[in-house]
Amino acid sequence: MALLAVENVTRRFGGIVALADVSLALEKGQIVGLIGPNGAGKTTLFNLVTRLYRPNSGRILFDDKDLTRTPAYRIVRLGIARTFQNVVLFQHMTVLENLLVGAHSRLRPFSGGRGRKQALQMLEYLQLGEFGERLPGGLPFGTLKRVELARALAARPTLLLLDEPAGGLNHEEVGELADVIRRLRRDFDLTILLVEHHMSLVMSVSDRVHVLNFGRKIAEGTPGEVQANPAVIEAYLGAESVDAA
Secondary structure (H helix, E strand, O other), X not given: OOOEEEEEEEEEEOOXXXXXXXXXXXXXXXXXXXXXXXXXXXXXXXXXXXXXXXXOXXXXXXXXXXXXXXXXXXXXXXXXXXXXXXXXXXXXXXXXXXXXXXHHHHOOOOOHHHHXXXXXXXXXXXOOXXXXXXXXXXXXXXXXXXXXXXXXXXXXXXXXXEEOOOXXXXXXXXXXXHHHHHHHHHHHXXXXXXXXXXXXXXXXXXXXXXXXXXXXXXXXXXXXXXXXXXXXXXXHHOHHHHHHO
């Protein structure tokens, strides 16, 4: 049984179809890439899984629970955490306090000692200990990305949704991120769904890859199968480029 199953999900915004009858599944322990051009519906799918949006049709099952019938405030407690395309941190709270928010979202009734221990463990794991008492403002962008990841991990998820974690990182930082993603799966027994435009990162860490284009799934398979798929090549390069090749 899949840990996460998206079944024939459609989402419309007025007359615009953001997703049309999309299905995909993640088995426990997998790293799955979700790729596609801008506007393909990738972040919309994340927002549906985390209940920021409601699907017009279809079901989303997590550990056999129907998320479409689950209030948004319960999503993290079920074991789902995420990051965002644009770093979203509480600017008037320290880095450690941001992580405590992540821990608090899962630990209820809240235990200050337990939550603090969990947050401090994540700071050290992602080599952020020196920034614990700092406010986010003024920290390097790559550091802010790690803080947001640490906050998600502080919630102790079983499913981690990473929305463009390599955005804004330099070549060296992207290489380090690939190692971090592999370690996260191993060290925390995580299942990971990764949205990313950095193709070398996606293809190097993913077990399987799903491809969206204009709100529809056009391909799925291993990284090698997806890279060789003519529909995927056309979606990224355009039909004229494919014909010329």
